[in-house]
Amino acid sequence: MDQVFAPWRIEWVKRDDKNPGVEECVFCELPERADARENLVVAESEHAFVLLNNAPYNPGHLMVIPRVHGGDYAALDDAVLLDHARLKQRAFDALDAAFEPHAYNAGLNLGGGPAGGSIDDHLHTHVVPRYDGDTNFMPVVSDTKVVVEGLAETYDALHEAFAAQPDARVEGEDAAVVLDFD
Ligand SMILES: [Zn+2]
Numbered sequence: 545m546d547q548v549f550a551p552w553r554i555e556w557v558k559r560d561d562k563n564p565g566v567e568e569c570v571f572c573e574l575p576e577r578a579d580a581r582e583n584l585v586v587a588e589s590e591h592a593f594v595l596l597n598n599a600p601y602n603p604g605h606l607m608v609i610p611r612v613h614g615g616d617y618a619a620l621d622d623a624v625l626l627d628h629a630r631l632k633q634r635a636f637d638a639l640d641a642a643f644e645p646h647a648y649n650a651g652l653n654l655g656g657g658p659a660g661g662s663i664d665d666h667l668h669t670h671v672v673p674r675y676d677g678d679t680n681f682m683p684v685v686s687d688t689k690v691v692v693e694g695l696a697e698t699y700d701a702l703h704e705a706f707a708a709q710p711d712a713r714v715e716g717e718d719a720a721v722v723l724d725f726d
Pocket of ligand 1: 570571612614665
């Protein structure tokens, strides 16, 4: 049986709940919205933010996303690259503290199409916690699975974990934790 592990196929699910018919970039818009908790934005830094996947492969599946809109990794400048990488480190730390996963998969979908992403014009790094035995639940036919429950609990656990990190600023339970790396 061929079975490819492909959590990257589990993309953010776009919801046209605001301006139906208007083509917008959800990854540009979400960090600008007032209620970060409702929009699953759990932490942010100067040039990047952490968004929970609303169709997670596993509990804690999140994305680390540069604020700048674009799909070309080579186009990111040094400040954005460093800030994005540091926020990835913090995301691993927060997941370790909140869920103690046994391993991680982390990666980018570049170029759309065969890479499997549904949003290919705004870079985002998937971070997928892995737990011993989680492949036992992988569907035989499909290469995707979805854990739809527990997003609010996941948000709260990660919010608390980010808030406990060095130089974290918490402006409320419904606001993303602000991380200052300088
Ligand atoms: Zn965008």
